[in-house]
Amino acid sequence: MKVGIIMGSTSDWPTMQHAASMLDHFGIAYETKVVSAHRTPHLLADYCGSASARGLKVIIAGAGGAAHLPGMAAAFTSLPVLGVPVQSKALKGMDSLLSIVQMPKGVAVGTLAIGDPGAANAGLLAAQILATSDDELMGKIDEFRQKQTDTVLASPDPAGH
Numbered sequence: 001m002k003v004g005i006i007m008g009s010t011s012d013w014p015t016m017q018h019a020a021s022m023l024d025h026f027g028i029a030y031e032t033k034v035v036s037a038h039r040t041p042h043l044l045a046d047y048c049g050s051a052s053a054r055g056l057k058v059i060i061a062g063a064g065g066a067a068h069l070p071g072m073a074a075a076f077t078s079l080p081v082l083g084v085p086v087q088s089k090a091l092k093g094m095d096s097l098l099s100i101v102q103m104p105k106g107v108a109v110g111t112l113a114i115g116d117p118g119a120a121n122a123g124l125l126a127a128q129i130l131a132t133s134d135d136e137l138m139g140k141i142d143e144f145r146q147k148q149t150d151t152v153l154a155s156p157d158p159a160g161h
């Protein structure tokens with residue numbers, strides 16, 4: 001497995017599945033696990049402490065509300081950690097975002113957008129990180145981006161003229 005996708009609760013999966021789909025698109029092997037800084041702190045320490053030795057290259061961590069999971073994951077591993085703020089009901093994910101984004105200098109989390117687009121982009125960014133040492137994967141990413149560009153260029157005039 002190249003990428004570890006962790007999340008604070010199974011309730012985060014509808015969001016985090018978008019990270020998994022993106023990795024599927026590029027044929028990147030990943031594992032998924034529910035692990036929480038709050039509810040399973042020792043499991044988090046074990047998971048992140050052994051991640052590099054197990055061959056993981058990137059960790060994607062999604063959590064909602066008091067979203068301490070990405071920051072604590074980054075505390076336990078020197079692998080790059082991408083944080084996804086899961087949209088919360090009460091505060092629409094602003095709480096998640098602010099809990100993840102303001103890391104202290106010296107311990108980094110790459111914070112993505114709130115919700116599904118952020119999860120998808122976490123998968124994309126993980127692929128881009130892996131592609132820096134994998135030319136074939138970089139080719140697939142170039143192709144993905146070109147298709148996106150072509151779709152926009154071919155889109156009809158919105159007013160129908």
Ligand SMILES: Nc1c(C(=O)O)ncn1[C@@H]1O[C@H](COP(=O)(O)O)[C@@H](O)[C@H]1O
Nearest residue numbers: 008009011036037038063064067068069
């Ligand atoms: N933010 C965290 C952490 C953590 O940061 O360690 N562990 C669980 N949670 C979050 O609690 C929310 C509600 O969880 P439940 O649905 O299980 O009550 C989820 O979005 C989860 O990510």
